Amino acid sequence: MKAIGFKKSLLITEANSFIAFETEIPKPEGRDLLVRIQANSVNPVDYKIRQNAAKDKILETPKIIGWDAVGIIKAVGAEVSLFKTGDAVFYAGDLTRSGSNAEYQLVDERIVGHKPKNLSIAEAAAMPLTGLTAYEAIFDRIKYNPETDKGKSVLILAGAGGVGSIAIQLAKKLTDLTVIATASREESQKWCSDLGADFVVNHHNLKDELKEIGFTEIDFILDFVDLKQYWETAAELIKPQGHIVSITGSSEPLNLNILKNKSVTFSWELMYTRSMYHTADMQRQHDILNKLANLLDDGTLKTTRTTTFTGFTVENLKKAHALQESGKSIGKNVIVF
Incomplete structure (x- = not known):
């Protein structure tokens, strides 16, 4: 072959x-x-x-x-x-x-x-890959609960990327979350809006743009682009007892202590975990x-x-x-x- x-x-x-x-x-x-x-x-x-x-x-x-x-x-x-x-x-x-x-x-x-x-x-x-990753991030890591999570907010970093593109759809179609996606170029902003994002904000001015649409805190943050770049910003934006999920990793150790006072949950999502380790599920x-x-x-x-x-x-x-x-x-x- x-x-x-x-x-x-x-x-x-x-x-x-x-x-x-x-x-x-x-x-x-x-x-x-x-x-x-x-x-x-x-x-x-x-x-x-x-x-x-x-x-x-x-x-x-x-x-x-x-x-x-x-x-x-x-x-x-x-x-x-x-x-x-x-x-x-x-x-x-x-x-x-x-x-x-x-x-x-x-x-x-x-x-x-x-x-x-x-x-x-x-x-x-x-x-397949993006669908599994986005689905696992929302339903296996965050463990979205329709009874307790209705009306909460989710921020999707890199909404126009492969994983972000399906995460927007899953969050909009299968949950009651308010879906906020990041994108900077006009074509990528339109892409996110067309997929169903309630709001699209520019990641170059993230905190200010979130404030403009009425969000100073976010319940759930999905990092699909660069955890190191957004780590301190995510820690600042996440609500007390919120949840951050990342697929990207970091080339340097990150300070997990900055999540402590808010009792924030942090999860990795790697779609390959189940196949790599032949998990029971x-x-x-x-x-x-x-x-x-x-x-x-x-x-x-x-x-x-x-x-x-x-x-x-x-x-x-x-x-x-x-x-x-x-x-x-x-x-x-x-x-x-």
């Missing part, structure tokens, strides 16, 4: 930042599905791993990354019970295994969902993906796909990574094989 990977971490503009090569089609065992990939999408995790996985060495075998995919099941392991050969599926994969930048991929059925029937393969490929991702598929099929949610590259080629993968690295990407960028 054809695959695209890298042997060394290079700038995306360099000739060998990605290389195409041939490798054997893997065989499914246990609860694995063998999926013939039809489309995938690029997320920040893709370029971050490409930039760091082989900084000081040259890999003997090219590393295959990519953690969003849509495809058709071609074979199943002996213990598979949730799917059958021929099913159309979508998923965000597992950081510890070979990725979706290949014609075939093995993936555990417990982190796979049925593809939304009413979406094209490109539209569906945009949704690993199959919840299967359930979430199926729920997202139903919400997409009935029109409650809409795809966040904005850019489509046609053809599984080194050139298209490099273009998608360059766009993602630019920091100006809105929504999701998809490659159709």
Whole structure:
């Protein structure tokens, strides 16, 4: 099968930042599905791993990354019970295994969902990783409760990004929260408004703009952009007994003590935790993906796909990574094989 990977971490503009090569089609065992990939999408995790996985060495075998995919099941392991050969599926994969930048991929059925029937393969490929991340942030980390959280506020940092774009929709459609998103450019502000944000504020002047719309404190803050940059601001804005969730991490230790007096809860959200550690509730991702598929099929949610590259080629993968690295990407960028 054809695959695209890298042997060394290079700038995306360099000739060998990605290389195409041939490798054997893997065989499914246990609860694995063998999926013939039809489309995938690029997320920040893709370029971050490409930039760091082989900084000081040259890999003997090219590393295959990519953690969003849509495809058709071609074979199943002996213990598979949730799917059958021929099913159309979508998923965000597992950081510890070979990725979706290949014609075939093995993936555990417990982190796979049925593809939304009413979406094209490109539209569906945009949704798994960001959908799971946003859903887990709101319902598994914050643990939104309709009885006690009705009317509260949520601030979504980087509303026009991949995760922010689905978080706005989930918070607006499935909760009674007041949804505030950050965006600075005119096109990204419009994108957030069109997705349903009640308010869109410029992150360059965050506290003042929040004050202008009547918010000096926020119940829930979802960081989808840069925890270190917003840490002190988030600590100042969060209400006593509020909750901050971050997906971004920090290159430096952060002072957790500044949350103490307010008894603020802080949570990390990493969509890969369940698959990395084979947690007891690993199959919840299967359930979430199926729920997202139903919400997409009935029109409650809409795809966040904005850019489509046609053809599984080194050139298209490099273009998608360059766009993602630019920091100006809105929504999701998809490659159709």
